[in-house]
Amino acid sequence: MCTTCGCGSTETVNHQHTSKENATDTADLRLVQLEKDVLGKNKRYAAKNRQYLQQHEIFALNIISSPGSGKTSLLTATIDALKDQLDINVIEGDQSSQLDAERIRNSGAKAIQINTGKGCHLDAHQVGHAIEDLNPADKGVLFIENVGNLVCPAPFDLGEAYKVVMLSVTEGEDKPLKYPDIFYAADLMIINKTDLLPYVDFNMDKCVEYAKQINPNLIIIELSATKGDGLSEWVQWIKAQLTLKAV
């Protein structure tokens, strides 16, 4: 047993663990404590965001996917469908660039871009300040487009009503098994780019089966954000949530 990393290897052909390196075990323990600190701090900010959003009857969705799965395309299509009926605000997360916020503004919604720099996900503190800056109207919708990443956003509550995980058919049906945390944390799964199904090797039944293995309660909507197929189901789902909230 390797005591530094806890793995089962009895060989140390490639490297020896020196006493100096073992000292970093303390750093590992501190890292665990810091993860707890960071998540605890995030949880407090998320609670404040949620309280604010609930008080103002703003329906917030935290949308999470790999880079390039089509989050921004889905949002511009959704804004087109709903902007005459609802106040829509968008918080965009990326490591760098203002590209997505510009696309959203061109679609007719208010948007603010958060550049995370080295960061791999949005946190509730960033989102709280973005809400302040957006100052969304009551009874509207707030979309939070997270940094493209299927791993890191999973444990970070932003104060949203629901987490939405998106997967496109070009990515393969096995992603729920390979990145289970986010499929477990999400309430709704969107399978995007269905217009490309004739050109890729993607088994829809298997994808749904794998996702349900991880999270039996996951709601699943198949659509093409760019072509519009299935989009009405997503829009109806949003409207239904707003109605439920109003009851």
Place this chain on the structure above:
Amino acid sequence: MCTTCGCGSTETVNHQHTSKENATDTADLRLVQLEKDVLGKNKRYAAKNRQYLQQHEIFALNIISSPGSGKTSLLTATIDALKDQLDINVIEGDQSSQLDAERIRNSGAKAIQINTGKGCHLDAHQVGHAIEDLNPADKGVLFIENVGNLVCPAPFDLGEAYKVVMLSVTEGEDKPLKYPDIFYAADLMIINKTDLLPYVDFNMDKCVEYAKQINPNLIIIELSATKGDGLSEWVQWIKAQLTLKAV
């Protein structure tokens, strides 16, 4: 100026920063120190891995992309093309599942799967132990397929000769601007799934321009791992590196 997060907001409509929360500034400072500790520890393991690989004349590539860009498909096609000429070993990284290592073994190469659990990238320590377990033959090739993530693997040297970043045409041409760190850290960029170009809105010239803005020295190869177009250029590039090493 918000002193807790350092942002420019003068409003605290959504939340107040209490003295208790300011205490977590200390945690933030510790986090920066711990990042340095973790990267420093990783660097030492990476140096050992590199020394071992160089001594045994094993050419190692660290392949990084979003989930579903086609890393494993590229590897199975590459193994098909090279397995009769070279000893090929593969280290597979995923949060969960053994799916990719099984696909690689079915292609005729040796493979070991590292499941990172909550982790969002491979580190040099994990890779060092995987090399021990694989015990690759001298003068071969080692592919390291990182966890699908364009953010977190960027600063982690694994001891590889080169980092290879992969982007598929279904993901959009703007990714180098939105996730610059990995395009800056990489030596070679593969633009995959060129067979889908007729069906998606992807500007190849813009993609190359954006990538070169971030990293003017980036070598770029366009290919379709599943259809084979452009694959020979990638295979020839690998062979050329082996020849250069042997000089």
